[in-house]
Amino acid sequence: MGDSDASSRSKRAAARLCSICNQRQAALKRPKTLQQICKECFYIVFEDEIHKVIMDNNLFRRGERVAVAASGGKDSTVLAYVMSQLNRRHNYGLDLFLLSVDEGITGYRDDSLETVKRNEIEKEGMEEKQMHWKNEALPLVANATAKISTSHLMLEPPEGYGLPLKVVSYKDLYGWTMDEIVKAIGLKNNCTFCGVFRRQALDRGAALMKADKIVTGHNADDIAETVLLNILRGDIARLNAEHFYFVSSILSADNECAGIYSPNAYRGFAREFIKDLERIRPRAILDIIRSGENFRIATSTKLPEQGTCERCGYISSQEFDLINSMIDRIANVELLIAESNLTGQAHSQETIVMENSILAVQGAESMAEKLCKACMLLEGLNRGLPKLGIGRTRGNNDLKKQREHGNSVPKITDSNLQSKQCGSLDF
Amino acid sequence: MASCGSACDQSHCRRPDDSGGAEEDVPERFSASRDSDTSKTAGGGDLARCSKCGEEPKAGTHRVLNGMCASCFRSYLYGKFKLAVSTNAMISPTDKILVAFSGGPGSRVALQFVHEMQKKSLESWDASKSQSFPVFGVGVAFVDESISSVIPSPELDRIFKHIKLIVSSLVPGHKDLHIAPIEDVCSMGSDDGTTRLNKLLNSVSDATGKEDFLDHLCMLSLQKIALDNGYTKLVIGSCSSTIARHVISATVKGQGYSLPADVQYVDARWEVPVVLPLRDCLTDELSLLCQLDGLETLQLSKRPSSSNSINNLVSSFISRLQDDNPARERTIVRTAEKLKPFGFNKFVENKYHEFIPSRLRCKFQNTNNGGSDLAEVFCTFCMSPLSESELHDMHGKSQTLVDTFTAACCQSCSFQILPKESESLQHFLSFLPQSMTRKVADSTLEQSLLR
Numbered sequence: 001m002g003d004s005d006a007s008s009r010s011k012r013a014a015a016r017l018c019s020i021c022n023q024r025q026a027a028l029k030r031p032k033t034l035q036q037i038c039k040e041c042f043y044i045v046f047e048d049e050i051h052k053v054i055m056d057n058n059l060f061r062r063g064e065r066v067a068v069a070a071s072g073g074k075d076s077t078v079l080a081y082v083m084s085q086l087n088r089r090h091n092y093g094l095d096l097f098l099l100s101v102d103e104g105i106t107g108y109r110d111d112s113l114e115t116v117k118r119n120e121i122e123k124e125g126m127e128e129k130q131m132h133w134k135n136e137a138l139p140l141v142a143n144a145t146a147k148i149s150t151s152h153l154m155l156e157p158p159e160g161y162g163l164p165l166k167v168v169s170y171k172d173l174y175g176w177t178m179d180e181i182v183k184a185i186g187l188k189n190n191c192t193f194c195g196v197f198r199r200q201a202l203d204r205g206a207a208l209m210k211a212d213k214i215v216t217g218h219n220a221d222d223i224a225e226t227v228l229l230n231i232l233r234g235d236i237a238r239l240n241a242e243h244f245y246f247v248s249s250i251l252s253a254d255n256e257c258a259g260i261y262s263p264n265a266y267r268g269f270a271r272e273f274i275k276d277l278e279r280i281r282p283r284a285i286l287d288i289i290r291s292g293e294n295f296r297i298a299t300s301t302k303l304p305e306q307g308t309c310e311r312c313g314y315i316s317s318q319e320f321d322l323i324n325s326m327i328d329r330i331a332n333v334e335l336l337i338a339e340s341n342l343t344g345q346a347h348s349q350e351t352i353v354m355e356n357s358i359l360a361v362q363g364a365e366s367m368a369e370k371l372c373k374a375c376m377l378l379e380g381l382n383r384g385l386p387k388l389g390i391g392r393t394r395g396n397n398d399l400k401k402q403r404e405h406g407n408s409v410p411k412i413t414d415s416n417l418q419s420k421q422c423g424s425l426d427f
Numbered sequence: 428m429a430s431c432g433s434a435c436d437q438s439h440c441r442r443p444d445d446s447g448g449a450e451e452d453v454p455e456r457f458s459a460s461r462d463s464d465t466s467k468t469a470g471g472g473d474l475a476r477c478s479k480c481g482e483e484p485k486a487g488t489h490r491v492l493n494g495m496c497a498s499c500f501r502s503y504l505y506g507k508f509k510l511a512v513s514t515n516a517m518i519s520p521t522d523k524i525l526v527a528f529s530g531g532p533g534s535r536v537a538l539q540f541v542h543e544m545q546k547k548s549l550e551s552w553d554a555s556k557s558q559s560f561p562v563f564g565v566g567v568a569f570v571d572e573s574i575s576s577v578i579p580s581p582e583l584d585r586i587f588k589h590i591k592l593i594v595s596s597l598v599p600g601h602k603d604l605h606i607a608p609i610e611d612v613c614s615m616g617s618d619d620g621t622t623r624l625n626k627l628l629n630s631v632s633d634a635t636g637k638e639d640f641l642d643h644l645c646m647l648s649l650q651k652i653a654l655d656n657g658y659t660k661l662v663i664g665s666c667s668s669t670i671a672r673h674v675i676s677a678t679v680k681g682q683g684y685s686l687p688a689d690v691q692y693v694d695a696r697w698e699v700p701v702v703l704p705l706r707d708c709l710t711d712e713l714s715l716l717c718q719l720d721g722l723e724t725l726q727l728s729k730r731p732s733s734s735n736s737i738n739n740l741v742s743s744f745i746s747r748l749q750d751d752n753p754a755r756e757r758t759i760v761r762t763a764e765k766l767k768p769f770g771f772n773k774f775v776e777n778k779y780h781e782f783i784p785s786r787l788r789c790k791f792q793n794t795n796n797g798g799s800d801l802a803e804v805f806c807t808f809c810m811s812p813l814s815e816s817e818l819h820d821m822h823g824k825s826q827t828l829v830d831t832f833t834a835a836c837c838q839s840c841s842f843q844i845l846p847k848e849s850e851s852l853q854h855f856l857s858f859l860p861q862s863m864t865r866k867v868a869d870s871t872l873e874q875s876l877l878r
Contacts, residue, residue, distance in 0.1 A: 280735050280737060287679060297765070362625040
């Protein structure tokens with residue numbers, strides 16, 4: 001017992017100096033390695049590790065235009081700084097720019113966009129950012145990632161990184177701002193839209209800005225959370241390493257919103273749990289990721305099908321919406337029936353309706369296979385309003401027809417009868 | 428109690444539809460708490476019927492879970508146990524079963540159910556003409572971990588007496604009771620096991636590591652009892668709730684590769700295979716059964732668990748999740764079920780005696796694991812199979828004895844159990860139980876023979 005006491009005392013004394021340079025006083029204990037190191041060495045080690053990840057995985061090619069996803073949070077701020085530093089120091093020859101997405105929710109993004117803008121312009125005096133500067137972040141390009149965990153440390157403000165900022169709005173990408181969508185959909189289901197659109201926003205934005213690659217600030221904590229949540233949800237298929245990093249980006253898009261609009265208890269618990277865990281054993285976060293990578297997934301486990309969306313082809317890894325909700329299909333059938341009502345006036349009403357409803361079901365199915373979720377929603381959104389108009393005009397037509405044909409009542413579906421009623425009421 | 432509506436119960440919720448319980452109200456069947464059930468039973472006559480058998484409950488009893496009466500609930504739990512036993516060939520007539528009894532509801536129910544199975548086989552043995560088919564034997568093991576907590580010796584004596592009473596009340600069928608202190612596994616000849624064990628535990632600095640190491644030693648003790656007394660199977664009362672906790676804590680400790688080995692019904696990597704017949708039951712169900720049937724459990728003052736332990740943190744995390752959604756534990760276990768089990772997670776048919784008549788032979792599941800059945804290499808300190816990268820590290824270094832020890836160790840154990848400094852590491856290794864050191868020596872011999 002006496003021995004161990006003495007040894008721990010000597011250890012504590014030795015710990016005061018940085019374990020890398022052995023000159024300066026240690027300022028932090030790195031969770032990843034449990035080393036006591038000083039600030040300067042931390043910068044060097046941290047940046048070198050990211051450089052190594054980039055080089056080992058051949059993340060970039062010279063001359064590429066790379067979008068740095070910037071939310072204004074600490075992860076993306078660190079990412080932008082490190083990327084511009086490394087680009088300069090190691091001469092990657094990359095054309096870097098900051099890419100921010102504006103959902104068009106009044107008062108939601110304003111602050112963070114303000115932060116991003118400030119980071120873009122300011123070259124010095126970034127005291128405020130110091131507060132955000134405590135997380136170790138890392139670039140995550142395509143499927144590659146580094147495993148660096150957070151360290152709770154306040155560092156000196158870094159130099160400004162002077163990257164140009166591009167803000168793309170939902171309006172640019174989809175033709176709708178979130179506020180407009182809420183206006184059209186109501187307060188009930190808008191989370192679906194926001195979540196789905198957000199997942200693709202960076203991809204679409206980057207394509208709009210002619211970027212070759214996107215770097216995001218996803219880090220070990222995010223991936224660890226994803227692993228845990230997937231276990232809690234019974235979603236082992238997604239733990240497959242290939243899909244791992246992709247799904248993590250989807251989830252974090254969800255997460256951002258989850259706290260505000262749709263509180264999901266277990267997600268909150270999981271976050272808290274990871275925080276507690278990190279306090280007890282910092283390396284647990286890296287352990288969770290290791291577990292996730294080493295899971296023995298049976299080959300028979302079904303994975304969500306992947307492919308290329310026919311409309312927005314550049315998102316190749318986007319998960320396809322095969323489990324299309326019945327509501328979507330019914331809506332499409334209705335739409336086509338409604339259209340057939342418009343066009344098919346000259347023909348016999350019944351046969352046209354029959355033919356078209358078969359076509360509509362087929363169409364809905366083929367659409368579900370070919371379009372990604374965002375395009376699907378966008379389709380509904382864009383046709384949602386016209387549908388109202390069609391409904392009304394159809395009502396007119398039907399009324400006219402009824403007047404023309406006298407007693408001939410067209411055999412159409414219940415939903416058509418209902419919308420006819422609405423139409424006639426409007427009329 | 429509020430585990431109604433959990434995934435595993437729902438099949439039973441639906442059952443009344445086709446068994447004449449159609450007059451029941453839908454909200455009644457899904458009502459979560461027992462209290463609301465009883466209040467409703469007071470109101471309407473028909474509603475008082477058991478949702479499974481349709482019988483009116485006797486006076487003074489009320490429905491227990493999902494509107495089932497006590498006896499239906501019993502047979503529902505026993506059914507789960509029996510299904511697990513028969514589909515996984517856990518108990519065959521020639522076996523000698525050792526039930527690990529900790530005093531908790533899980534192992535108590537396991538003991539009770541094994542006893543009932545034995546009782547039934549004894550009855551049929553008595554009734555049969557030839558009496559040639561053997562009946563499996565049952566023994567009970569209790570590992571005394573009092574070294575790690577402070578239990579005064581009169582208290583300990585009282586506990587032992589209590590256990591003896593429980594075991595002797597299980598008649599017919601004689602059951603041997605083996606009580607062994609955990610330090611026995613560490614003792615070397617005349618050497619005192621207690622001091623050796625204390626020295627071992629003191630050199631493990633991590634709180635979680637200490638707990639896990641103690642768990643492993645407990646398992647070693649059980650294995651020792653089973654081996655010394657000729658038992659062929661070891662029954663552990665782990666239930667869904669404990670397994671769900673293990674799934675999460677193993678993930679957190681980075682044991683993702685070896686995780687599927689621990690969550691199966693059968694775990695034959697030990698010399699005496701371990702079986703988990705209560706794997707599909709929830710802790711709440713088990714303690715409810717103990718309460719209903721008056722099965723006595725022991726209120727053991729558990730190990731002084733540190734608040735810094737990951738196992739504790741995980742446990743409270745899962746409890747919160749379970750309160751939020753009663754199906755969460757089952758979901759976690761089902762997720763882990765999707766991971767590919769190892770070759771040792773099933774019994775191999777040809778191990779069994781052919782002279783048993785076919786109707787008594789165990790039915791083996793033809794689970795095709797697909798993967799190659801290569802012999803796994805196990806970690807010395809937790810018996811978890813080593814992953815490829817860990818094996819790769821292992822081949823690099825095996826010069827000295829210390830090297831072989833540290834090499835045959837999973838990353839998780841090398842972090843949380845092995846001391847960091849080489850001096851204390853040697854100290855630690857010198858006190859290891861013989862069964863562990865022997866295993867390492869054997870495996871190194873095997874390795875050298877293979878090459």
